[in-house]
Amino acid sequence: MRVYVVDNGGQWTHREWRVLKYLDVDTRIIPNNTPFDQLDVDALVLSGGSPHVADEGEKMGRNGEYLDRADFPILGICAGFHFMTNHFGGRTEAAGKPEFGKATLIVDEEDEIFRGLPHEFVVWQSHNDEVTKVPDNFQVLAHTKSCPVEAIKVKDRPFFGLQFHPEVENTEHGSEIFQNFLRVVEEWHR
Amino acid sequence: MFKPEKFVEEQIEEMRAKIKGRAIIACSGGVDSTVAAVLVSRAIGDQLLTVYVNNGFMRKGETEAVGKMFDSLGINYRLIDASDEFFDALKGVTDPETKRKIIGEKFIRVFERTAKEYGAEYLVQGTIAPDWIESGDGVRDVIKSHHNVGGLPKDFNMTLVEPMRDLYKDEVRKVARYLNVEVAERQPFPGPALAIRVLGEPTREAVNIVREACAIVEEEIEKAAKEGKMALPWQYFAVLLPCQSVGVQGDNRAYGRTIAVRSVESIDGMSASYSKIPHEVLEHISVRITNEMKSDVNRVVYDITHKPPATVEWE
Numbered sequence: 001m002r003v004y005v006v007d008n009g010g011q012w013t014h015r016e017w018r019v020l021k022y023l024d025v026d027t028r029i030i031p032n033n034t035p036f037d038q039l040d041v042d043a044l045v046l047s048g049g050s051p052h053v054a055d056e057g058e059k060m061g062r063n064g065e066y067l068d069r070a071d072f073p074i075l076g077i078c079a080g081f082h083f084m085t086n087h088f089g090g091r092t093e094a095a096g097k098p099e100f101g102k103a104t105l106i107v108d109e110e111d112e113i114f115r116g117l118p119h120e121f122v123v124w125q126s127h128n129d130e131v132t133k134v135p136d137n138f139q140v141l142a143h144t145k146s147c148p149v150e151a152i153k154v155k156d157r158p159f160f161g162l163q164f165h166p167e168v169e170n171t172e173h174g175s176e177i178f179q180n181f182l183r184v185v186e187e188w189h190r
Numbered sequence: 191m192f193k194p195e196k197f198v199e200e201q202i203e204e205m206r207a208k209i210k211g212r213a214i215i216a217c218s219g220g221v222d223s224t225v226a227a228v229l230v231s232r233a234i235g236d237q238l239l240t241v242y243v244n245n246g247f248m249r250k251g252e253t254e255a256v257g258k259m260f261d262s263l264g265i266n267y268r269l270i271d272a273s274d275e276f277f278d279a280l281k282g283v284t285d286p287e288t289k290r291k292i293i294g295e296k297f298i299r300v301f302e303r304t305a306k307e308y309g310a311e312y313l314v315q316g317t318i319a320p321d322w323i324e325s326g327d328g329v330r331d332v333i334k335s336h337h338n339v340g341g342l343p344k345d346f347n348m349t350l351v352e353p354m355r356d357l358y359k360d361e362v363r364k365v366a367r368y369l370n371v372e373v374a375e376r377q378p379f380p381g382p383a384l385a386i387r388v389l390g391e392p393t394r395e396a397v398n399i400v401r402e403a404c405a406i407v408e409e410e411i412e413k414a415a416k417e418g419k420m421a422l423p424w425q426y427f428a429v430l431l432p433c434q435s436v437g438v439q440g441d442n443r444a445y446g447r448t449i450a451v452r453s454v455e456s457i458d459g460m461s462a463s464y465s466k467i468p469h470e471v472l473e474h475i476s477v478r479i480t481n482e483m484k485s486d487v488n489r490v491v492y493d494i495t496h497k498p499p500a501t502v503e504w505e
Contacts, residue, residue, distance in 0.1 A: 018358070169461060
């Protein structure tokens with residue numbers, strides 16, 4: 001299975017690559033201006049990064065093209081998730097209560113991405129912005145005490161978005177979340 | 191999963207192909223650079239000279255210990271004392287990024303001189319993933335300039351060789367254990383060393399204070415871990431803060447400095463939580479520092495911040 005990580009300039013982009021590599025996935029980190037036609041992948045991970053996507057969309061390169069043209073699953077993390085939200089008509093803004101470090105994730109809807117995981121677990125955060133308007137075609141799957149939208153699935157596409165960071169060691173069940181995503185990828189291409 | 195034997199095998203082959211001639215390796219005696227030294231010396235043997243630079247900011251007894259360790263590894267090495275050069279360059283410098291860049295450049299100048307004497311065109315470094323990630327690039331913000339990446343001067347023109355760029359510390363430790371390198375379990379220590387554990391200008395006096403405090407923190411925590419009172423944290427040290435506070439010592443007013451104790455748990459250094467050190471151990475540390483260092487320090491605080499939002503080191 002080939003899953004590339006689109007580099008939006010995150011501190012943990014390389015961690016996403018490492019988690020996928022440890023799961024024996026054929027993976028690479030690619031610049032976010034890589035043309036879609038050059039991708040020959042089964043899925044993409046849109047990494048986090050420092051851009052505030054609402055007003056620095058240009059720093060997100062071709063993420064929009066990937067979302068428009070992908071006929072495969074995409075997992076957006078943090079800024080990658082924010083971009084996905086704005087792209088589908090939602091809104092992200094400076095968070096009322098930004099989160100850094102430890103937080104408790106409360107899973108409202110297990111769906112495929114949290115399959116087999118506890119209802120509550122510790123996740124690691126690092127975000128200044130948050131989703132304030134959820135697009136119509138998103139379903140919210142999880143929240144924390146400070147942030148109402150921590151995880152979503154796109155209802156009509158095989159896309160998922162996460163506000164927290166499953167790729168860092170301090171997040172519990174992080175590797176399992178990636179495994180769940182890879183299962184989605186596997187089923188999608190079956 | 192990560193397979194150290196496969197990594198070593200691949201890298202030895204790659205290093206042999208890449209390094210045509212003599213090379214030096216910048217080695218602090220820490221896990222990363224020592225593993226790189228052993229790895230590359232397996233590949234190219236005595237074409238490699240291991241160079242340790244005492245920048246004046248090393249921990250208590252460190253330079254002597256590193257020399258002994260190199261002896262036991264049986265590698266070709268040289269210890270260089272450049273402390274005057276580093277202290278001079280940092281006179282009046284207080285900004286953390288400026289400190290890091292000056293230190294990075296000074297290191298390179300010493301390596302360039304040594305390489306010239308030795309006839310080497312290649313500089314090997316034990317750079318690992320967090321070093322270049324946090325140093326920033328076209329798309330990534332500069333969190334801190336690691337001396338070996340963001341601190342490289344623009345006019346540097348040796349060929350850089352970095353066999354471990356894609357590894358994190360936990361993977362480097364696996365390679366270290368596989369290669370039987372005794373420093374495998376040593377706690378991380380930053381290249382700019384104690385210069386970035388003194389907030390403000392790293393004068394000789396300030397560095398001496400933080401060196402002593404670091405030694406006490408290390409001794410007490412290692413002792414507590416040995417006695418089973420706690421697990422050995424990922425990293426544990428002291429930081430000298432640029433503020434003074436009022437105290438009372440033997441009925442005399444004191445107005446001394448402040449030491450922050452920092453200790454964190456991590457796997458790879460990219461995220462970390464502060465250590466839940468038993469209060470009994472913190473108390474020992476506090477009493478020892480404020481008694482043994484009474485003329486300098488009259489207050490000790492404990493840093494309870496995770497990464498993010500903090501980083502492990504304070505600068």
